[in-house]
Amino acid sequence: MHPVSERLRDARERSGLSQADLARAAMMHPSYVSHLERGIRGPGPAALERLASALGITTTYLEQGDRSPAYQASEAAVVRARQLVRSGRPGAAAAELAAVDLDALDVDQAGRVLLAHADALDRVGELEEACRLLADATQRFADGHRPVRAAQAATRLVMALTEAGELTAAVQAGEHHLAALTEGADGSDALFRLESTLVWAYVARGDNTYALVRGKDLLARALQNGSARAVSSVHWNLAFVEDAYGHGDEALAHLRAALAVSGNDEADSDVPLLRLDLAQLLLEVTPPRPKEALAELDAARLALEIGESQVDLARAATFRSRAQLLLGQTRAALTYGLKAVELIGPGERRDGAAAHEALGDALLASGERVAALKAYREAASRLESMPPGRPAAAAWRRLADRLRVAGDGMDAVVETYGRALAALGARTTLRLPVAR
Template identity: 85%
Template sequence: MHPVSERLRDARERSGLSQADLARAAMMHPSYVSHLERGIRGPGPAALERLASALGITVTYLEQGERSPAYQASEAAVVRARQLVRSGRPGAAAAELAAVDLDALDVDQAGRVLLAHAEALDRVGELEEAGRLLADAARRFTEGHRPLRAAQAAARLVMALTEAGELTEAVRTGEHHLAALEGVAGGTEQLLRLESTLVWAYVARGDITYALVRGKDLLARALREGSARAVSAVHWNLAFVEDAHGNGEAALGHLRSALAVVGGEEGENDVPLLRLDLAQLLIEVTPPRPREALAELDAARLALEISESQVDLARAATVRSRAQLMLGQTRAALTSGLKAVELIGPGERRDGAAAHEALGDALLVSGERAAALKAYREAAARLASMPAGRPAAAGWRRIADRLRAAGDSTDAVVEAYGRALAALGARTTLRLPTAR
C-alpha cells in the first residue's frame, strides 16, 4: 500500500465524510479516492493539496503522520504544558504552547494544542485570550467536519465567556453553535453538554426562570436520547440552576442523581469534581450539613490528589475548612485554610478569594483579628479582578460582612457593599463617607 493510504482513510473517517463526500470536496472522481485509500494509486502533489484542504489537515501530516517533526514537537509541548499546569505554573504552560506552529498541524492536533493553551490561560485569569483560542478551536473543528469536538470546544467557549462576564455574548455564541451543530451532532453527549452549559450562561445573565424551564426540558431530552454521561452532565448543570433559584434541596438532588448515573466510580474523571460540588452545596444549604460535606471530601480525596490539580485541591481544602469551622473544629479549620491558601498560590482570582475568605474566618474565630483582616483584604484584592455578575456580587457581599465583623474601616466596608451592587449592574447613590 502507498504510505498515504491509511492516513487518508483515517482522516476521512474522523471527519465523518464518505468517499463520495471527500471526492466532491476535493473535486475528484469517487473511484480515484477509493483507489487512493486502497493503495492502488498514489496521489501527486496537487491531489495531496486538495485532499488535505478538504480534510482540514496538512500535506505534511498526510505524508508523515505522527512522525512529522511538527507533530512530535507539538505533542511534546502539550505534555510539558500539562505537567506545568499541574505543578501550579500555568503561565509557563501558556508560553510553551504559544510557541507551537499550528499551521503545520492537522485539525485534530491543532485543536488539541489550542484547548490546552486555553486551559492554561484560564488558570492565570486571561479569560479574553482563552476565549479567543477556544473560538479558533471551535471554528477549526467545525470546518474540519469534527462536530463532536466542535461541540466540546464551543461548550468551553461559552463557559469562558460567562466567567469573563460577557454574558450576552456567551448566550449568543452558545445558541449559534447549537444551531450549527444540531443537524450533525443532535442527541450526542457533546451537544447536550453544550446546551447545558448554555443554560448556565442564561442563569449568570439573570434569566433564571427561563434557564430552569429550559434545563428541565433538556433533562427530559437527555433521558430519552442521551448517554449516561450526558444525563449526568445535565443533572450537574441543573443543580446550579436550582441553587441560583433558591432551591437548595432540589440542587442537592440533581448532584446526587449525577453521581448515581455515572456509577460513583472514583476513577471516573467527573466523580471527584461532582463530590466537591456536592460538598460545597452541603455547607451552603439551610441548615448546613458539614459532616456530610466532609464525607464527600474524604471520598474524593484520593482522586483529587492523583489529578494533581492545584486549583481543585485548594478548593477542596477551602470547603473542608468551612465545614470544620461549622463543627467547632477551629484548629483543624485553620490548618485547612492555610493549606488552601498555599495551594492556590498567586494569580488565581476565582478560587483564591474563597481560600483567603475561609482562612480569615478561621483566624477570626481563633481570636486573631488582625490576621483575619489581612486575609479578608487579600480576598477582596482577588475579587477586584473578577468580571461583574452574580458570583462576584455574592463574593463582595460576603467580604463586606466579614470586613465589618473584623473591624475594618467604614470606608472599606462601604466600598465592598458598593462593589456588590455594581457587580449586579445596580445603580446606587451609596457614597463613601467623607473624612473628618
C-alpha cells in the first residue's frame, strides 16, 4: 500500500467528504481517488497539491503525517506552552506558540496551535490579537470541512469579542458563522453552544428582550433535539439573560438546571465553572446566600485544583472571601482575599479587580482603612482595561461606593462615579461640589 493512502483516507473522512466530493474539489475522477486510497496508485506532485488543497492540509502532512519535523515541533510547542500557562507564564507560552510554522501543518494541528496561542494571549490581556487568532482558526476549520470544530472555535471567538467589548463584532461573527455552519454541524452540541453564546453577546450589547425571546426558543429546540450538554449550555447562558433583567431567582434556576442536566459530574470541565458562576450569583442575590455559595465552592474545589487554572482558582478564593465576610468571619475573609490576589498575580488583567476588591472589603472590616484603600485603588487600575458597557459601569459604581465608605477623598470618589457613567456612554460629567 502506498504510504499516502491511509493518511489520504483519514484526512478525507475527518473532513466529512465522500470520495466523490473530494474528486470534485480536487478536479479528479472518482475512480482515481478510490485507487489512491486503496494504494493501487500513488499521486504525483501535482495531484498531491490538489488533494491537499481540497482537504485543507499540506502536502508535507500527506507525505509524512505526524512524523514530519514540523508536526513534531508544533506538538512539542503546544506541550511546553501548556506547562508555561500552568506555571503562571502565559506570555512565554504565547511566544513559544508564535514561533510555530502553521503553513507546514494540517488544518487540525494548525487549529490546535492557534487555539492554544489565543488562550495564552487572552491570559495576558491581549484580547485583540487573541480574537484575530480565533477568527483564523474558525476560518481554517470551516475551509477544511470541519464544521463542528469551526463551531467550537467560533464560540470562543464570540466570547472573546464580547469580553473585549467588541459587542457588535461579536454578534456579527456569531450570526455569520451560525448561518455558515448550520448545514454541516446542524443538531450538534457545538452549534447549540455557539447560538447560546451568541445570546449572551446580545445581552452584553443590551438587547435583553431579544436575547430572552431567542434564548427561550433555543432552549425549546435544545430540549427537543439537543443532547444533555447542549441543553446545559443553553440553560447556562439563559442565566445571564435573566440576571441582566434582575431576575435572580430565575437565573439561579437556570444554573441549577444546567448542573442537573450535566449530571453534576465534576470530571466534566464545565461543571466546576458552572459551580463558580452559581456561587457568584448566590452571593449577589437579595438576600445573599453565603452558605450555599460555600457549598458550591467546596464541590468544585478538587476539579479546580486539578485544572490548575490560576484565574479560576482566584475566582474561587474571591468568592470564598466574600462569603466568609457575609458570615462575619473576618479573619477567614482576609485569608482568602490575600490568596485570591496572590493567585491572580501582577499585571493589567481585569480578572484581578474582583480579587483586590474582596481583599479591600476584608481589610476594611478588619479596621485597616489605609490598606483597604490601597486594595480598592489597585482594583481601579485593573478595571482600566475593562471595555465599556453595563458590567463595567456596575463594577465602577461598586468600587466608588467602597471608596466613599472607606473615606477616600471626594475627588477620587467623584471621579470613580464618573467612570461608571462613562462606561454607560453618558455624556454628563460629575463635578466636585463647590465649597461654601
